[in-house]
Amino acid sequence: MNVTRLITLLPAPVTNEYQEISMLESNCGTFIDANATNKVLFYDGTFEGKSFSVYESFKYKTKTVQIDFNDKSKKNICTDVDPDEYLDSDGYYIDLDNNTIKQIGDQLWGQSSDILDYAKRCYEYVAENYSYINGSWRTLAEILRAGGGECGDFSTLFVNLMRYKGIPARHNMGVWVNGGYHVWPDFYHEDYGWIPTDPTFKNSNPNGDYFGRYDGNLIILSQGMTQFSRAGINLWDKPLQSFYYWYWYNEGSGNITAEHKTSKDYQVNEIDNVEICERKTEPVYNLMGIRQKGLSRGINIVNGKKVLMK
Helix, strand or coil, X not given: CEEEEEEEEEEECCCECCEEEEEEEECCCEEEEEECCEEEEEEEECCCCCCCCCCEEEEEEECCEECCCCCCCCCECCCCCCHHHHCCCCCCCXXXXXXXXXXXXXXXXXXXXXXXXXXXXXXXXHHHHCEECCCCCCCHHHHHHHCEECHHHHHHHHHHHHHHCCCCEEEEEEECCCCCEEEEEEEEECCCEEEEECHHHHHHCCCCCCECEECXXXXXXXXXXXXXXXXXXXXXXXXXXXXXXXXXXXXXCCCCCCCCCCCCCCCCCCEEEECCCCXXXXXXXXXXXXXXXXXXXXXXXXXCEEEEEC
C-alpha cells in the first residue's frame, strides 16, 4: 500500500496537580496545546517501508496526594485552569439531562449535609451499585444500560453526578508504568482544590479508602475530554488516553494497524540497602510501578528510590 499521508494524534503529559513533567521531546511532529490542561503530539506526513514510529519521551515525577479535610491551608492546585471548564455536558459521555443521573443525584443530594458529603456519597454509590464489566469507554447511556463498566465508565458516572449539581469534576486518564491503563476522577472544592477519588478501586476493595487520596503511581496523559482541530482533523470531547490516527493512500492494498506502547523502564539513580527486619511505612512499588503490600526480596521502589532487599 502506497501511503500518501499519515496523521497521528498522541496525548502528551503536562505538569499538573499530580505530576511534574520535564524534557518532553519527540522524534517527529509538533507538540500542541489542545485545550485546558491537555497537550498532544501531532504528526502530519507520510512514511515508507513496513513500519513507522511516532514517539515521545519525558522525565516525570509523580506526587502523592492525601487531602487533610481538617486543614484548609493547603489547596491541591497547580494549574491556572478555571475549574468551571469542567462543568459542561456533551450529551455523550456527560449528559446532565439524563433522567437516571437526575434521580440518583437528587436522592443523594437530599441525604447530604454539604458538597463533601455529597461527593463521598456519589463515590460510594457508584462503587456499590455498578459492576465492573470489561470493555472500554462506553457512553453514559451504554453504562447505565449495561449496569456498569470499566474504570473510565465508573469515572464517567461520578463526573456526571458531580456536574449535575454544579460541582466541577473531570476524568484523569493515564497509564501505569508497565503500560496498562487506568482512569480515575477528581472534583473541585473551594477549600481544598482538586480532590481525587477512585470509585473503581472502591468497587474492587469495598473496605478501602480512596476518597481524597492519590498514590502517585500513574502517568496522567489527559485531564477531562480533549478537543482538537487542525488540518481537517476534529476531535470534540474525546477521551484521549492512547492515540488516534488517519491515513490516505493512492495505490496498492492491505491493512494498516497501530499500537500504543509505553516503555517499561523505571529508572532511579541510587540503590539503598535495608535489612529485612527494618520497618518501612512508605508505599512500596515494584520495578513495573505497581504498588506492593510490602518489601520483597530483590529491588523495590520506596519513596522514589531503589531499595534492595537481600
